[in-house]
Amino acid sequence: EIVLTQSPATLxxxxxxxxxxxxxxxxxxxxxxxxxxxxxxxxxxxxIYDASNRAxxxxxxxxxxxxxxxxxxxxxxxxxxxxxxxxxxxxxxxxTFGQGTKVEIK
Amino acid sequence: QVRLVESGPGLVKPSQTLSLTCSVSGGYxxxxxxxxxxxxxxxxxxxxxxxxxxxxxTTNYNPSLKSRVTISEDTSNxxxxxxxxxxxxxxxxxxxxxxxxxxxxxxxxxxxxxQGTLVTVSS
Numbered sequence: 001e002i003v004l005t006q007s008p009a010t011l012x013x014x015x016x017x018x019x020x021x022x023x024x025x026x027x028x029x030x031x032x033x034x035x036x037x038x039x040x041x042x043x044x045x046x047x048i049y050d051a052s053n054r055a056x057x058x059x060x061x062x063x064x065x066x067x068x069x070x071x072x073x074x075x076x077x078x079x080x081x082x083x084x085x086x087x088x089x090x091x092x093x094x095x096t097f098g099q100g101t102k103v104e105i106k
Numbered sequence: 107q108v109r110l111v112e113s114g115p116g117l118v119k120p121s122q123t124l125s126l127t128c129s130v131s132g133g134y135x136x137x138x139x140x141x142x143x144x145x146x147x148x149x150x151x152x153x154x155x156x157x158x159x160x161x162x163x164t165t166n167y168n169p170s171l172k173s174r175v176t177i178s179e180d181t182s183n184x185x186x187x188x189x190x191x192x193x194x195x196x197x198x199x200x201x202x203x204x205x206x207x208x209x210x211x212x213x214x215x216x217x218x219x220x221q222g223t224l225v226t227v228s229s
Contacts, residue, residue: 034215042221094169
């Protein structure tokens, strides 16, 4: 099983600030990594796939980078609607998810 | 636009079988455009992929659940289903049905998701 470790667990920021979220894999997943956003009471929503490709309708302030074992999700300027929990997921092996990073309002 | 809706009992007794159905809109169930998965989310284990049925009909399961899981498809009713046997309290979770594209560019990524349904295992 490929274990994904996300950091930090919680990120406290203000609207307009830059958010940088990390996801580290226990072994190389090449570029087979995605990011999802989840708001309370909702299902996760695909943001980024193949490490750096934005899904349909995702604003340009969201970007993903990395390959191998280290990945980053960056939100360049936080909008009030961006405060949520973010998960990474790999599909290099059977799918597994990280434990999530909560982006909260400071 | 494909839409997924889960249905099934919200309460299951320990040792029994959990059965859920996902209704797929728009004729996509047999279009060949999507594979179909079940994913669950609990406070204790986070998001956990349960298994997938491919457009070919082949299935693939999480090794930790494989002995208890069956995913099947009913194209005549535009549905696919999950059966999880011998449930315990640890199987209490929100269960999501999810599609994943069978073609590039979003090959095998989880999108779209159903709204989820809470299943509690308790006597």
